[in-house]
Amino acid sequence: MSSISIQIRYLLTVAISCLLFTVGTSTAEDAGNLYNTNFDINAGLKYFERQCSRCHGFDAKGNDETGAPDLTGRLSRASSDVGVFNIIRTGVPGTAMLPVAADLPDSQVWQLVAYIGSLSTDPANIDLPGSVVAGSRLFRNRGDCNSCHMIDGEGGRLGPDLSRVGERRNPEELLTDILDPHQEVAPRWWTMRVTDNEGVTREGLRMNEDSFSLRIMDAESNLWSYQKRQLASIERVEESTMPSYTQTLSDSDVDDLVAYLFSLRKEN
Amino acid sequence: MNRFIALLAPLCLGLGLTLPVLAQEDEFQTVITPAFSPVTWERLINAEDEPENWMMYSGTLDSQRYSRLDQIDKSNVAELEMKWSYQIPVIDRAETVPTVVDGIMFITEAPSNLTAVDARTGRVYWRYDHELPDDLRICCGRNNRGVAILGETLFMSTLDAHLVAIDARTGNVLWDTEVADYEAGYSKTAAPLIVKDKVVTGIAGGEFGIRGFIDAYDPATGELEWRTYAIPGPGEPGNDSWSGDSWKTGGAATWITGSYDPDLNLIYWGTGNPGPDWNGDVRLGDNLYSDSALALDGDTGEIAWHFQFTPHDVHDYDSIQVPILADIEYQGSTRKVMMWANRNAFFYTIDRATGEFLEGDAYASQTWAQGLDPTGRPIRVPGMAPTYEGILVSPPIVGATNWYSPGYSQQTGLFYVTSFDGEQEFFKRDEDYEEGERFTGGGGRYNQPMDAFHSSIRAINPATAQIEWEFPIMPRSSAGITTTAGGIVFTGSADGYFFALDAATGEELWHISLGARVHAAPMTYAVDGKQFVTIASGNVVYTFGLKDD
Incomplete structure (x- = not known):
């Protein structure tokens, strides 16, 4: 196993501020989060489990059925603590996201903001042992990762686009993705093998499947769409097509790759 | 028409x-x-005899969702084409089952609005916007499932726990009654049910420590006629099935529409989970009448009998399913039965006159019970209650089915249900009750992608409780079912299809991609001698018919 040890540090210097947070339905406009100690994060977790998990999930990874978004990565509606605070306080009109109770103190809303913030991994708070530069080189050369994965428009189509993978996967998850790619495979990357009524068999990545039809992309990037009733057989392989790199990469290689992948964000 | x-x-x-x-x-x-004739109680009792109309949430008082219309049948259903669509102006999830009376269609919309349209064209007569407070307490989305009608008045539930009476010709409000205090966690989403000269309605809020009830209101004035609590009070039978004062915050919401048998004069209504949902430590006992079917006297609301599907539930297996009533051949004689595919993954056939359990078996994957005993009570698998660390149990919180309507065909004698074979990790947490706050005591987490689970439409023989056929769909669906004398089962799926199956065999007859999740039940009606079938998908209500000659 890799020697990576990930230390997540919350370098939370509490700025002394003359801002006063009052109980009520205030909207935060220009303030950082003063309620961000581990105690606050834990209080936020408790509130989240009770009030928010029904839609966002106990793991805050969202729920396609309710339409509640994943809160563990980059947030689509807010890019700062203040933005998150305002959404919690005012809700999102026209959606099931209702405002919290009007009499909930701002301090508790901030604790919730702190908990949500703790779910996404701020790269500034993480020391990684690997080298981003070495990882980038490995990705394109010896590792041959770019034959399947695209970054910023360059690379293959047989795996997920990794241009912003650092926003949605933390270093531990990236490590698992490299060493044990079958552990967590999104259905988009399952493989389908289908044979039509004329006996023609095709295999490809599962672009989409529904009750009556399916669409795949084969190894040559051809897109195929079928009605299920046209098919004599449908086989689904719920595994990743990516090999494990346990044997082919050294621990330090893996460290470098993780550092590089984790650095891939919009701003970079 | x-x-x-x-x-x-x-x-x-x-x-x-x-x-x-x-x-x-x-x-x-x-x-x-708008020129419909007033909807009398006689018309509602005999709703089956005027299949051109769909005059209540489940079509008829027995809730079979079986229509005698047969113009669209197995031979021509593949020729269906879209006749019109109605775009609901408020973007949200449409769970509505429209009501049609004499060519006028009434469509409820999220969050608590109502529109009347021409049933042939989908063009609007009037629209009612219900003003809502901005601090609603709702557990699971802003939606409304339909109206009831009596005379020329429509009755609708609203998210702020009101019951509103609306003039069917104009959309004017006739009265607006507060059923319960929304700030304490009460809300309303289900269509009421007309029983004789009363408007019978339930309440939602089972995740907020409410005390569930079923109410009857005077349709002319909105005055409360009777209230039957789904949790007995002190001194009443069953109150001792709750430890301490837990009955006060025990949930047992009644958030879907029930059924009625005019001959027996009994109202049948399901009740929801006990609260807190996933931590039963604070409410020891069977927790009557949570997760039960209640049979109530049609005049007084008095409880005639009850059948509890899941005593001391700790998995949120609400018995919020629409009870389907039918007279079936059972072991050599005709029995008046109630059929029920429960969220807990078991199907039940129950004598609806007495509450006697007749047949039952699992119809979907489940790991929490070894089976049912001769009285229908589940035999639990030990150690399947939620833990602080989490424990994997099937079915998951959403259940093997849920609120979406099942159907029954008088032609095939089969019961049809949208089912889900899934599992989830259940957690429990310690929580104190606070009025108006969530009171659930835990939650759940999927450990696999939704596409890894199996969903299907299943046809069950109520005389044996065995599955006759199944039709696979994906992913988990919240679509209800309607059957017709054309030999068809109409339903939809979460991946945005509306489709027709052969009611006898489950063979696919027709499907169309509507592009957005079907989260409602279809209904069928006729105007000017032409049959239509209507379904809500995403934010749109679509109506289909055969090609014009």
């Missing part, structure tokens, strides 16, 4: 016009004025 033409004809003749001329000149001529 025939009724209306009969009314209109003398007027037209008096003006020197003829109906065919009018029809040529203006296709909307018959809908200038």
